[in-house]
Amino acid sequence: MMLEPILLVEDNPKDLELTLLALEKCNLANEVVTVRDGAEALDYLFRRGFCADRPPGNPAFMLLDVKLPKVDGIEVLEQMRADEGLRTIPVVMLTTSSEEQDILRSYEFGANAYVVKPVMFEAFIEAVRALGAFWAVVNAPPPGSLKFHRQG
16 A cells, blocks of 8 residues: 655755654654645645656645745645645644734634744754654544554
């Protein structure tokens, strides 16, 4: 059985590296697919552009930054939730923005969670590790939709 990937949408190279490190600590067998802006995220989700040939299927869940180049994260979320095939993908907004408007708009457009990135390295690693563990182990996905597997 092919496991669905985790989609990570992050434009900051340092945050990308830290997030990947933290997800690795969860021991998930899911591949982590990374894209660097909102336009790439939409191409991946809708299987168009550079992702037109990717295998069918949705990501198991998505970690989405709010402040992204080209198309911001809230617009990505809005387009996802408007599409019947994408609206059940769990989306965690993982961002430096603690602006009330960003939080409200994220939930308004269907974010499952909103997490402000901690500034301290250890706190950031622990926050992302906890998110990965939650979506992989604790959360009950819609029947037949999400498949996670922990290694070792």
